[in-house]
Amino acid sequence: MDRKASALWEGDIKNGRGQLSSDSGVLKNHPYSFATRFGDTPGTNPEELIAAAHAGCxxxxxAGALGKKGFTADKLETSATVTIGKDGEGFKIGSSRLKLRAQVPDIDEKTFRAIAEDAKANCPVSKVLNAEISLEIDFHQSIHAGASH
Structure with missing residues (x-):
């Protein structure tokens, strides 16, 4: 299975501009630039897209790992913060910090944390990143009406 995206860049690194597109159409000639990547100018950048990919993946x-163990989450909400910094003459993505809020019925926190850590280590995006990956969990066991514990 292949998924494709493309980038077009015109000009030098500081004053040039580019466009990102994806085969799905989610991105279609979406602008990006040095200022959207390294400054505070609104717009997207590769690190933001990696963060979105990591959170989603x-x-x-x-959700899949929980299902294999017989659990279904009421809600899983993840944010990812990707950090880019200087690395010698260039730049490097040094970390991706996942922050998870979870509501899952009928599972104890220890079991949930073990499943979440395994998912963190084994999701395809985690495997491709050569960065420190951390996971902060805010876990809440869901209580369904009529459930006995």
């Missing part, structure tokens, strides 16, 4: 992997 991890959350989906966690």
């Amino acid at each position: 991890f959350t989906m992997a966690l």
Whole structure:
């Protein structure tokens, strides 16, 4: 299975501009620039897209891992913060910090944390990143009406 995206860049690094597109059409000639990547100018950048991919991949992997163990989440909400910094002459993505809020019925926190850590280590985006990946969990066991514990 292949998924494709493309980038077009015109000009030099500081004053040039680019466009990002994806085969799905989610991105279609979406502008990006040095200022959207390294400054505070509104717009997207590769790190933001990696953060979105990591949050989405991890959350989906966690839902799948929970299902394999017989659990279904009421809600999994993940944010990812990707940090880019200087690395010698260039730049490097040094970390991706996942922050998860979870509501899952009928599972103890220890079991949930073990499943979440495994999903963090094994989702495809985690595997491709050569960065430190951390996971902060805010876990709440859901209580369904009529459930006995």
